[in-house]
Amino acid sequence: MRDLFVYFHISFETNHSLSPSFVGFPPCPTHNQIGPSWGIFTLAIIPRDDEISALYYIFFIKVKLEKLATIKEGKNDKWLDAYHDPVASIYTFTQCLTLSDIQADGDWKLIVADLGTGTYDMKLKVYKNTTLMSEHTIIDLPTGVVTFYMDTHEPRTPAIAVASGPYIYVYKNLRPYFKFTLPPLNIHPLEEDLWNQAKDDQVNVYSMREMLENLRQEGCSLTVRSLRLLQLESGHTVITCLDTMKKSVADEDAISCLVLGTESKSIYILDPEAFTVLATMDLPSVPVFISVNGMFDVDYRIVVSCRNGCVYTLKRGSKDVGKHMIELNSQPVGMQRINKNIYVGCMDETLHCFTSKGKKLWTVRLPASITTIEIIDYKPRSFSAVLVALSNQEVHIYKEKFLVDIIKMDDTVTGLKFGRFGREDGTLVMTTKRGGLYVKILKRTAKFEEKALSAGPPVAQNQKLNVPKKTKLFVDQTQRERENAVAMHRTFQRDLAHLRLKVMREYVKALDNSMNPISSDPMEPLKLSAHVQGIGPTFKFTVKLQNTSLSQASSNLLITFDYDNKLYDFRKKLIQVPMLVPGLTYDFETFVDCLNDKGIAENVKVYVLKQGKSVPLITGVVSMPVSESIVVV
Structure with a gap:
C-alpha cells in the first residue's frame, strides 16, 4: 500500500x-x-x-x-495495470528478461539485460518492484539471461548468467563471479599452415589474404583472426541463445546446468560448478531459440529452432538430429513449449503448434506480424496459454488454438515475461519498442473461456457429409486405375503436353498476325473494340480506339478493313486517326452497305496500322449480322 x-x-x-x-x-x-x-x-x-x-x-x-490500478479504470477486465513507465529507456527482448528470487527473501526481482544502443551502454539491470536495485555494465551485446542454482548452500540464492559475445558472465549475490569462454573451434589445416608460414615470414600479407579468401569461398570455417584479416565482422563464434536444465533433481531450487547455442552451429551443456563442457551437439544451422525439458543425469530433450527455418529435437545420446525435424514455411521469430506441444511463431504472420514428434496440430493466421512470444503458466489456476505480441500494438493470448484475450498497448511490445514479480504470482512484464516498461497483474477472478473471442470454424464444417455407398462400377473403376496407374498417368501427361504445344503455337500465330484486341507493342499500347448497329441493308460500323499508355501519345495511325467486296461495301475504306491522348477513348464511324439479299453474313477484320510498317498493330474480327431484305416504299 x-x-x-x-x-x-x-x-x-x-x-x-x-x-x-x-x-x-x-x-x-x-x-x-x-x-x-x-x-x-x-x-x-x-x-x-x-x-x-x-x-x-x-x-x-x-x-x-x-492499489494503483484503482486510479485509472483498466480497459481489460482480466488484468490490473500495476505499473507503466513509457520512458524507462529499456531496450531488450524476451530472451533477455527473467524473474527470480535472487536474494532468497521471497521477493522476486526483475532481471533485464539491456541492449542499450547496440554499440555501447549495454547493462544488466535488477529491479525490485519498480525501483532500480542494481546495475552492471556489459562489455558486448547480450543475447540471453537466465538464473540457475550452482550449489546446495543455504540460503538458496541463484546465480545470474548473461550470454554476451563468446562469454558467459556469471553473477553471484549481484557481484561478478565467473566468466566462461566458449571452447575454440577446430582450425582448418591449410589455415593453420598459413599462419605458421606467416610466423616464420615465409609468406607476404597479400598472398596470405588471397589464400584465406579462397578458403572462405570454398566454405571452410575460419577463425576470428582470419576473419578480422579479411575485414569480416560476421562469423564470430558467439552465443545466440541460452537456457537452463536441471542436473539430477527436478525441484524448483535444484542445481541446474547451462544450455547454450552458438554461431558455430553447436549446442553446449555446461557444468554449474566447474563450468566445464559436459556435452556438445552439432546442428545443421545456427540455433536462434532453444527450449529444454528434462534432467541431464536422467533424460532430456532440447528443442531448437534454427535460421534455416527448421526445428530440431535433440535427445540424450541421440546422434541423428534430422529424425524429428520440423520444416517451417518461413523463418521462426519465437518458440515456446507447453508440456508436449511446441508453439512456433513465424515471419509469415502464423502461429503453429506441433507435437514433440513433429506432427502439426493446428495453424492460426494472425492479423499482424509477430514480434515475440511467451508462455503463461499460472499454477494457482492450472492455466497455461501462449502470449503472442504483434506489431499492431496488441498482445494476443491463445489457449490451445482459441483466442481468449487481447491486451491493447500504446506501443509495439518487444519483450514479454510472465511469472512471479515481488510477491505477486501472476505478473506480466512487458518492454516496448520505444523503451517503455509495463507491469500487469492477472486478476484472481479472471476467467479465460475457450472460444470467447474466436468464432472458430462454421457449424457445417463439423457435420458429416452424406457420402453414398460404393457401387460395383466405382469399385471396378478404382481397380482399373490401380492396375493401369502408370499408363494412365503417361497418357495424361502426353495429352497435356500436346495441348500446351497447340496453345503456344496459336498464341505465337496470333502475335505474328496481331490477332489481338490489345497491342503487344510496348511503344504503341493500344486497345481496340468494334460493334455494328442496324438491321440492314445499311449498317453503322463503329470502331473505338484507346491509348493505354500513361504519358506517351500515339500518332500516324490508320484504320482499314478487310471484307468481301461482293458482299459488303464500306463507304470509308481508310480512316485517318488523329493523335491519341493517353486515357481517352476515340470513336470512328462508317457505314456499310450489304450487297446481297440472300441472308448471307461473313466476318469483317479491322486493322490498325502504323505508317511505315507492314504488320498491323492490332487486328479485330467482327461478326456481321444477317441483313434484312430491301424494303421498297
Whole structure:
C-alpha cells in the first residue's frame, strides 16, 4: 500500500480578478519515494496582470489508495495495470528478461539485460518492484539471461548468467563471479599452415589474404583472426541463445546446468560448478531459440529452432538430429513449449503448434506480424496459454488454438515475461519498442473461456457429409486405375503436353498476325473494340480506339478493313486517326452497305496500322449480322 500526495498550490489576490490556470506536472521531492507512475501535480491561481502580490499557502493532502490500478479504470477486465513507465529507456527482448528470487527473501526481482544502443551502454539491470536495485555494465551485446542454482548452500540464492559475445558472465549475490569462454573451434589445416608460414615470414600479407579468401569461398570455417584479416565482422563464434536444465533433481531450487547455442552451429551443456563442457551437439544451422525439458543425469530433450527455418529435437545420446525435424514455411521469430506441444511463431504472420514428434496440430493466421512470444503458466489456476505480441500494438493470448484475450498497448511490445514479480504470482512484464516498461497483474477472478473471442470454424464444417455407398462400377473403376496407374498417368501427361504445344503455337500465330484486341507493342499500347448497329441493308460500323499508355501519345495511325467486296461495301475504306491522348477513348464511324439479299453474313477484320510498317498493330474480327431484305416504299 502506497500513499499519494496531491499538492495544491493556491495564490490569493485581493485587488485583482483571479483566473485559474493549470500549470502541469512538475517534479516533487517525494517523487522517487512515491514512484514515477503516481502523478504529482500543482494547481495555481494566478492574476491576469503582471502585478502579483500574493500570499501563498501550500496544502498537503494525503490520500490513501489501496492499489494503483484503482486510479485509472483498466480497459481489460482480466488484468490490473500495476505499473507503466513509457520512458524507462529499456531496450531488450524476451530472451533477455527473467524473474527470480535472487536474494532468497521471497521477493522476486526483475532481471533485464539491456541492449542499450547496440554499440555501447549495454547493462544488466535488477529491479525490485519498480525501483532500480542494481546495475552492471556489459562489455558486448547480450543475447540471453537466465538464473540457475550452482550449489546446495543455504540460503538458496541463484546465480545470474548473461550470454554476451563468446562469454558467459556469471553473477553471484549481484557481484561478478565467473566468466566462461566458449571452447575454440577446430582450425582448418591449410589455415593453420598459413599462419605458421606467416610466423616464420615465409609468406607476404597479400598472398596470405588471397589464400584465406579462397578458403572462405570454398566454405571452410575460419577463425576470428582470419576473419578480422579479411575485414569480416560476421562469423564470430558467439552465443545466440541460452537456457537452463536441471542436473539430477527436478525441484524448483535444484542445481541446474547451462544450455547454450552458438554461431558455430553447436549446442553446449555446461557444468554449474566447474563450468566445464559436459556435452556438445552439432546442428545443421545456427540455433536462434532453444527450449529444454528434462534432467541431464536422467533424460532430456532440447528443442531448437534454427535460421534455416527448421526445428530440431535433440535427445540424450541421440546422434541423428534430422529424425524429428520440423520444416517451417518461413523463418521462426519465437518458440515456446507447453508440456508436449511446441508453439512456433513465424515471419509469415502464423502461429503453429506441433507435437514433440513433429506432427502439426493446428495453424492460426494472425492479423499482424509477430514480434515475440511467451508462455503463461499460472499454477494457482492450472492455466497455461501462449502470449503472442504483434506489431499492431496488441498482445494476443491463445489457449490451445482459441483466442481468449487481447491486451491493447500504446506501443509495439518487444519483450514479454510472465511469472512471479515481488510477491505477486501472476505478473506480466512487458518492454516496448520505444523503451517503455509495463507491469500487469492477472486478476484472481479472471476467467479465460475457450472460444470467447474466436468464432472458430462454421457449424457445417463439423457435420458429416452424406457420402453414398460404393457401387460395383466405382469399385471396378478404382481397380482399373490401380492396375493401369502408370499408363494412365503417361497418357495424361502426353495429352497435356500436346495441348500446351497447340496453345503456344496459336498464341505465337496470333502475335505474328496481331490477332489481338490489345497491342503487344510496348511503344504503341493500344486497345481496340468494334460493334455494328442496324438491321440492314445499311449498317453503322463503329470502331473505338484507346491509348493505354500513361504519358506517351500515339500518332500516324490508320484504320482499314478487310471484307468481301461482293458482299459488303464500306463507304470509308481508310480512316485517318488523329493523335491519341493517353486515357481517352476515340470513336470512328462508317457505314456499310450489304450487297446481297440472300441472308448471307461473313466476318469483317479491322486493322490498325502504323505508317511505315507492314504488320498491323492490332487486328479485330467482327461478326456481321444477317441483313434484312430491301424494303421498297
